[in-house]
Amino acid sequence: PQPIRLADYTPPAWRAETVRLVFDLAPRGAKVHAKIRFIRGEGPEGPLRLDGQKLMLMAAKLDGRDVFHDVALDADGLTLAGPLPDAFDLETTVEIDPEANTELEGLYLSNGIYCTQCEAEGFRKITYFPDRPDVMATYSVRIEAPASTPVLLSNGEPGEAGALPDGRLFAEWHDPWPKPSYLFALVAGNLVAHRDRFTTASGRAVDLGIWVRPGDESRCEYAMDALKRSMRWDEEAYGREYDLSVFNIVAVDDFNMGAMENKGLNIFNSKYVLASPETAGDRDYELIEGIIAHEYFHNWTGNRITCRDWFQLCLKEGLTVFRDQQFSADMRSEPVKRIDDVKMLRARQFREDAGPLAHPVRPEQFIEINNFYTATVYEKGAELIRMLHLMVGPKAYRQALDLYFERHDGQACTIEQWLDVFQTVTNRDLTQFKLWYSQAGTPRVTVSEGWKPGKYTLTLRQDVPSTPGAPSKKPMAIPVAFGLLGQGGRELVEPGVLELTEPEQTWTFDLDERPVPSLLRGFSAPVILDRRSTAAERAFLLAHDSDPFNRWEAARAMALEALMGAEPVAPFAEALRLAIADADLDPAFRALLLTLPGDDELARETWARGRQADPDAIHAASETAKAALAEALEPELRALYTAMESPGPYSPDAAAAGRRALRNACLGLLSRRPVGPSLAEAQAKAPSMSERLPALAALLHAGAPAAEPALAAFAEEWKADPLVMDKWYLLQATTPREGTLARVKTLSEDPSFAWKTPNRFRSLVAAFSTNHFCFHAADGSGYRFLADWLLKLDPLNPQTAARVAGAFETWRRYDDARQSLIRAELERIARAPALSRDLTEIVTRMLG
Numbered sequence: 001p002q003p004i005r006l007a008d009y010t011p012p013a014w015r016a017e018t019v020r021l022v023f024d025l026a027p028r029g030a031k032v033h034a035k036i037r038f039i040r041g042e043g044p045e046g047p048l049r050l051d052g053q054k055l056m057l058m059a060a061k062l063d064g065r066d067v068f069h070d071v072a073l074d075a076d077g078l079t080l081a082g083p084l085p086d087a088f089d090l091e092t093t094v095e096i097d098p099e100a101n102t103e104l105e106g107l108y109l110s111n112g113i114y115c116t117q118c119e120a121e122g123f124r125k126i127t128y129f130p131d132r133p134d135v136m137a138t139y140s141v142r143i144e145a146p147a148s149t150p151v152l153l154s155n156g157e158p159g160e161a162g163a164l165p166d167g168r169l170f171a172e173w174h175d176p177w178p179k180p181s182y183l184f185a186l187v188a189g190n191l192v193a194h195r196d197r198f199t200t201a202s203g204r205a206v207d208l209g210i211w212v213r214p215g216d217e218s219r220c221e222y223a224m225d226a227l228k229r230s231m232r233w234d235e236e237a238y239g240r241e242y243d244l245s246v247f248n249i250v251a252v253d254d255f256n257m258g259a260m261e262n263k264g265l266n267i268f269n270s271k272y273v274l275a276s277p278e279t280a281g282d283r284d285y286e287l288i289e290g291i292i293a294h295e296y297f298h299n300w301t302g303n304r305i306t307c308r309d310w311f312q313l314c315l316k317e318g319l320t321v322f323r324d325q326q327f328s329a330d331m332r333s334e335p336v337k338r339i340d341d342v343k344m345l346r347a348r349q350f351r352e353d354a355g356p357l358a359h360p361v362r363p364e365q366f367i368e369i370n371n372f373y374t375a376t377v378y379e380k381g382a383e384l385i386r387m388l389h390l391m392v393g394p395k396a397y398r399q400a401l402d403l404y405f406e407r408h409d410g411q412a413c414t415i416e417q418w419l420d421v422f423q424t425v426t427n428r429d430l431t432q433f434k435l436w437y438s439q440a441g442t443p444r445v446t447v448s449e450g451w452k453p454g455k456y457t458l459t460l461r462q463d464v465p466s467t468p469g470a471p472s473k474k475p476m477a478i479p480v481a482f483g484l485l486g487q488g489g490r491e492l493v494e495p496g497v498l499e500l501t502e503p504e505q506t507w508t509f510d511l512d513e514r515p516v517p518s519l520l521r522g523f524s525a526p527v528i529l530d531r532r533s534t535a536a537e538r539a540f541l542l543a544h545d546s547d548p549f550n551r552w553e554a555a556r557a558m559a560l561e562a563l564m565g566a567e568p569v570a571p572f573a574e575a576l577r578l579a580i581a582d583a584d585l586d587p588a589f590r591a592l593l594l595t596l597p598g599d600d601e602l603a604r605e606t607w608a609r610g611r612q613a614d615p616d617a618i619h620a621a622s623e624t625a626k627a628a629l630a631e632a633l634e635p636e637l638r639a640l641y642t643a644m645e646s647p648g649p650y651s652p653d654a655a656a657a658g659r660r661a662l663r664n665a666c667l668g669l670l671s672r673r674p675v676g677p678s679l680a681e682a683q684a685k686a687p688s689m690s691e692r693l694p695a696l697a698a699l700l701h702a703g704a705p706a707a708e709p710a711l712a713a714f715a716e717e718w719k720a721d722p723l724v725m726d727k728w729y730l731l732q733a734t735t736p737r738e739g740t741l742a743r744v745k746t747l748s749e750d751p752s753f754a755w756k757t758p759n760r761f762r763s764l765v766a767a768f769s770t771n772h773f774c775f776h777a778a779d780g781s782g783y784r785f786l787a788d789w790l791l792k793l794d795p796l797n798p799q800t801a802a803r804v805a806g807a808f809e810t811w812r813r814y815d816d817a818r819q820s821l822i823r824a825e826l827e828r829i830a831r832a833p834a835l836s837r838d839l840t841e842i843v844t845r846m847l848g
């Protein structure tokens with residue numbers, strides 16, 4: 001297949017103004033009637049070309065005249081050659097097959113619920129349409145369906161609804177806001193609502209509904225609470241009000257990703273809606289809050305202002321991720337949120353940026369757009385907004401955003417237009433900053449220092465690595481937030497931001513004492529900071545830095561050295577001993593200090609230091625160090641474990657979750673001590689999932705005899721609850737012990753394993769691929785297992801297969817033997833007949 005290129009963008013020859021859709025739903029042979037008002041667009045004149053896939057055209061009329069025999073059909077759409085009037089109505093009727101739709105894109109059935117997923121290019125599987133985001137139209141929708149699926153939802157405002165003479169039901173919806181086709185949504189099912197109401201700042205009432213399968217309505221409370229807080233927060237932080245009288249969320253079980261921001265009708269993976277203390281852990285609650293907020297915030301950043309084309313994806317995703325990060329920071333602890341986000345950025349985006357799938361935040365070409373919903377577009381995209389925010393300051397940032405909404409409401413925009421509002425407001429030239437959008441690769445900033453009594457110099461050098469297809473890079477604009485610390489942690493200068501714009505720059509400070517620099521505070525830029533520091537300096541920063549991020553960073557640096565066997569464990573243990581006992585520190589923050597780098601991170605670090613990674617050696621060294629640490633800190637860990645016990649019933653709030661996180665981090669280390677299993681066994685009987693699951697993990701990790709009965713009891717209790725069983729699968733798949741693969745294979749071959757549901761596939765197969773020790777088994781058995789499953793999933797669900805295939809993207813880190821084993825699996829996949837475009841693109845790039 002030919003790549004699509006940003007450079008080839010042309011405006012559409014035809015625009016759709018209004019869309020009228022009538023659905024006649026049935027599992028097979030659902031009928032979609034569309035009446036679309038077309039007008040000429042700004043693009044070069046040409047025939048009417050509409051996208052369409054897997055559609056059976058039954059009728060076509062132009063202004064009422066039959067044109068069925070005039071349209072030319074091919075596998076990707078239809079063409080209607082001229083001469084065409086400047087404006088006309090096109091009516092088509094197509095038949096589609098929701099039951100056969102296993103790709104989960106377009107209109108499909110999930111557990112008896114009809115639902116849609118149109119982003120990025122799924123609308124073309126519903127009807128013929130110019131399926132591109134710069135075509136924005138108003139939609140009105142009529143749904144007719146059997147009485148067995150009585151709840152009929154679409155975007156916008158509800159209209160008439162009722163029963164038809166034949167007993168079937170109907171409902172009408174009208175969305176007054178012009179939108180691109182990717183935001184269209186429809187749901188039909190036997191659903192119940194958890195309802196609430198929200199009054200906007202200007203006093204308009206909004207009916208809120210979270211729609212779930214009967215029986216699940218008691219698990220919606222937290223999602224609803226998060227929704228109301230999100231709506232209020234967007235009013236307060238960005239001045240953005242909701243713009244319809246209803247807002248609906250639907251939870252479905254089969255979903256390729258987390259959720260989707262369809263106008264007025266968000267559709268969610270049920271995993272990110274449903275929660276109760278018995279079934280969901282603290283991390284689940286946190287994710288529900290963050291994703292509910294994210295999708296809601298898209299209403300302004302994505303829906304009211306959308307993307308001109310898919311190359312601009314980060315325009316809505318980077319910004320919306322940044323907004324949801326700000327929201328979560330406000331709801332919980334800002335430093336803890338920042339540390340979590342940076343951990344994720346490094347684990348997923350730095351990894352991507354350093355491998356064969358590296359691409360710019362605004363890619364310049366793609367074969368399958370679904371392959372570009374990546375950590376780079378989302379998370380690095382958010383980092384770029386964060387840097388802008390830091391560089392211009394919160395006040396100018398808000399002014400720029402106000403201008404963005406004022407200038408571009410109702411438009412499909414580009415990164416140029418986004419940056420221009422900042423240039424207008426601040427008069428700053430952002431030409432160099434814009435390189436962040438086009439240059440892939442994580443810049444490395446190398447620090448050197450000089451000291452003569454009275455004079456301290458700080459030199460920063462930047463190197464931007466080459467990435468696939470982009471060998472040489474220009475220097476970037478990198479904001480480095482910093483402080484200079486003296487005795488006892490005193491700030492010797494006003495903390496500020498150094499803007500590194502040249503390949504190398506030096507700053508000079510007149511100081512009476514030699515400082516310890518605290519650089520890249522708050523992780524002010526997505527770069528790798530390279531500074532030779534001593535163990536003493538790191539311990540000093542962990543104890544004294546006023547920037548919590550860098551305190552944690554200092555602990556992480558110590559942990560890396562200890563776990564990689566580069567430095568003795570004792571000094572790290574001493575530094576940790578002080579920090580975890582510091583009652584002034586938030587328990588959630590202390591939990592982060594105690595959560596040590598995993599094997600994957602150690603492998604990335606090994607490779608970044610220019611050595612091939614040996615997964616067995618990494619695992620052995622890190623387990624030894626962790627055991628030594630647990631031994632050294634046992635009394636403190638036990639004391640904290642007891643002190644952090646929850647007094648009352650479960651509450652999902654950040655403070656209570658932080659205490660549990662600290663307690664569970666203690667248990668994780670204590671599982672390496674003789675006392676571990678008995679603590680874990682007791683905790684495994686606790687009523688909340690936030691306590692039970694980490695206890696089970698500790699038992700499994702320790703290989704304790706109590707592990708198997710506990711696992712069996714868990715399965716017996718939850719076998720009818722797929723979301724909870726996902727945790728059971730994941731726990732087993734991620735245990736780093738010999739024998740895990742055999743167990744995972746047995747589980748995956750059991751008929752009860754519903755692998756076609758993406759959540760199940762991810763909880764077992766994809767989860768196993770994150771088990772560094774087992775996935776990278778020297779005999780290649782882990783690689784073969786994954787490749788077999790990808791080949792099995794691809795014909796049914798290429799999008800999820802391609803995403804999970806990213807597990808192989810790190811292959812160049814490892815020793816030659818493993819490299820050739822992985823290569824062989826990738827080549828085997830590439831040779832498979834009828835491989836999807838999605839998986840072909842990913843595998844080809846990985847082999848590249």
Ligand code: B3K
Nearest residue numbers: 119120259260261370373
């Ligand atoms: N915009 C959707 C993601 C769509 C993914 C399509 N493969 C969810 C989100 O980012 O909010």
Ligand code: ZN
Nearest residue numbers: 294298317320
């Ligand atoms: Zn998003």
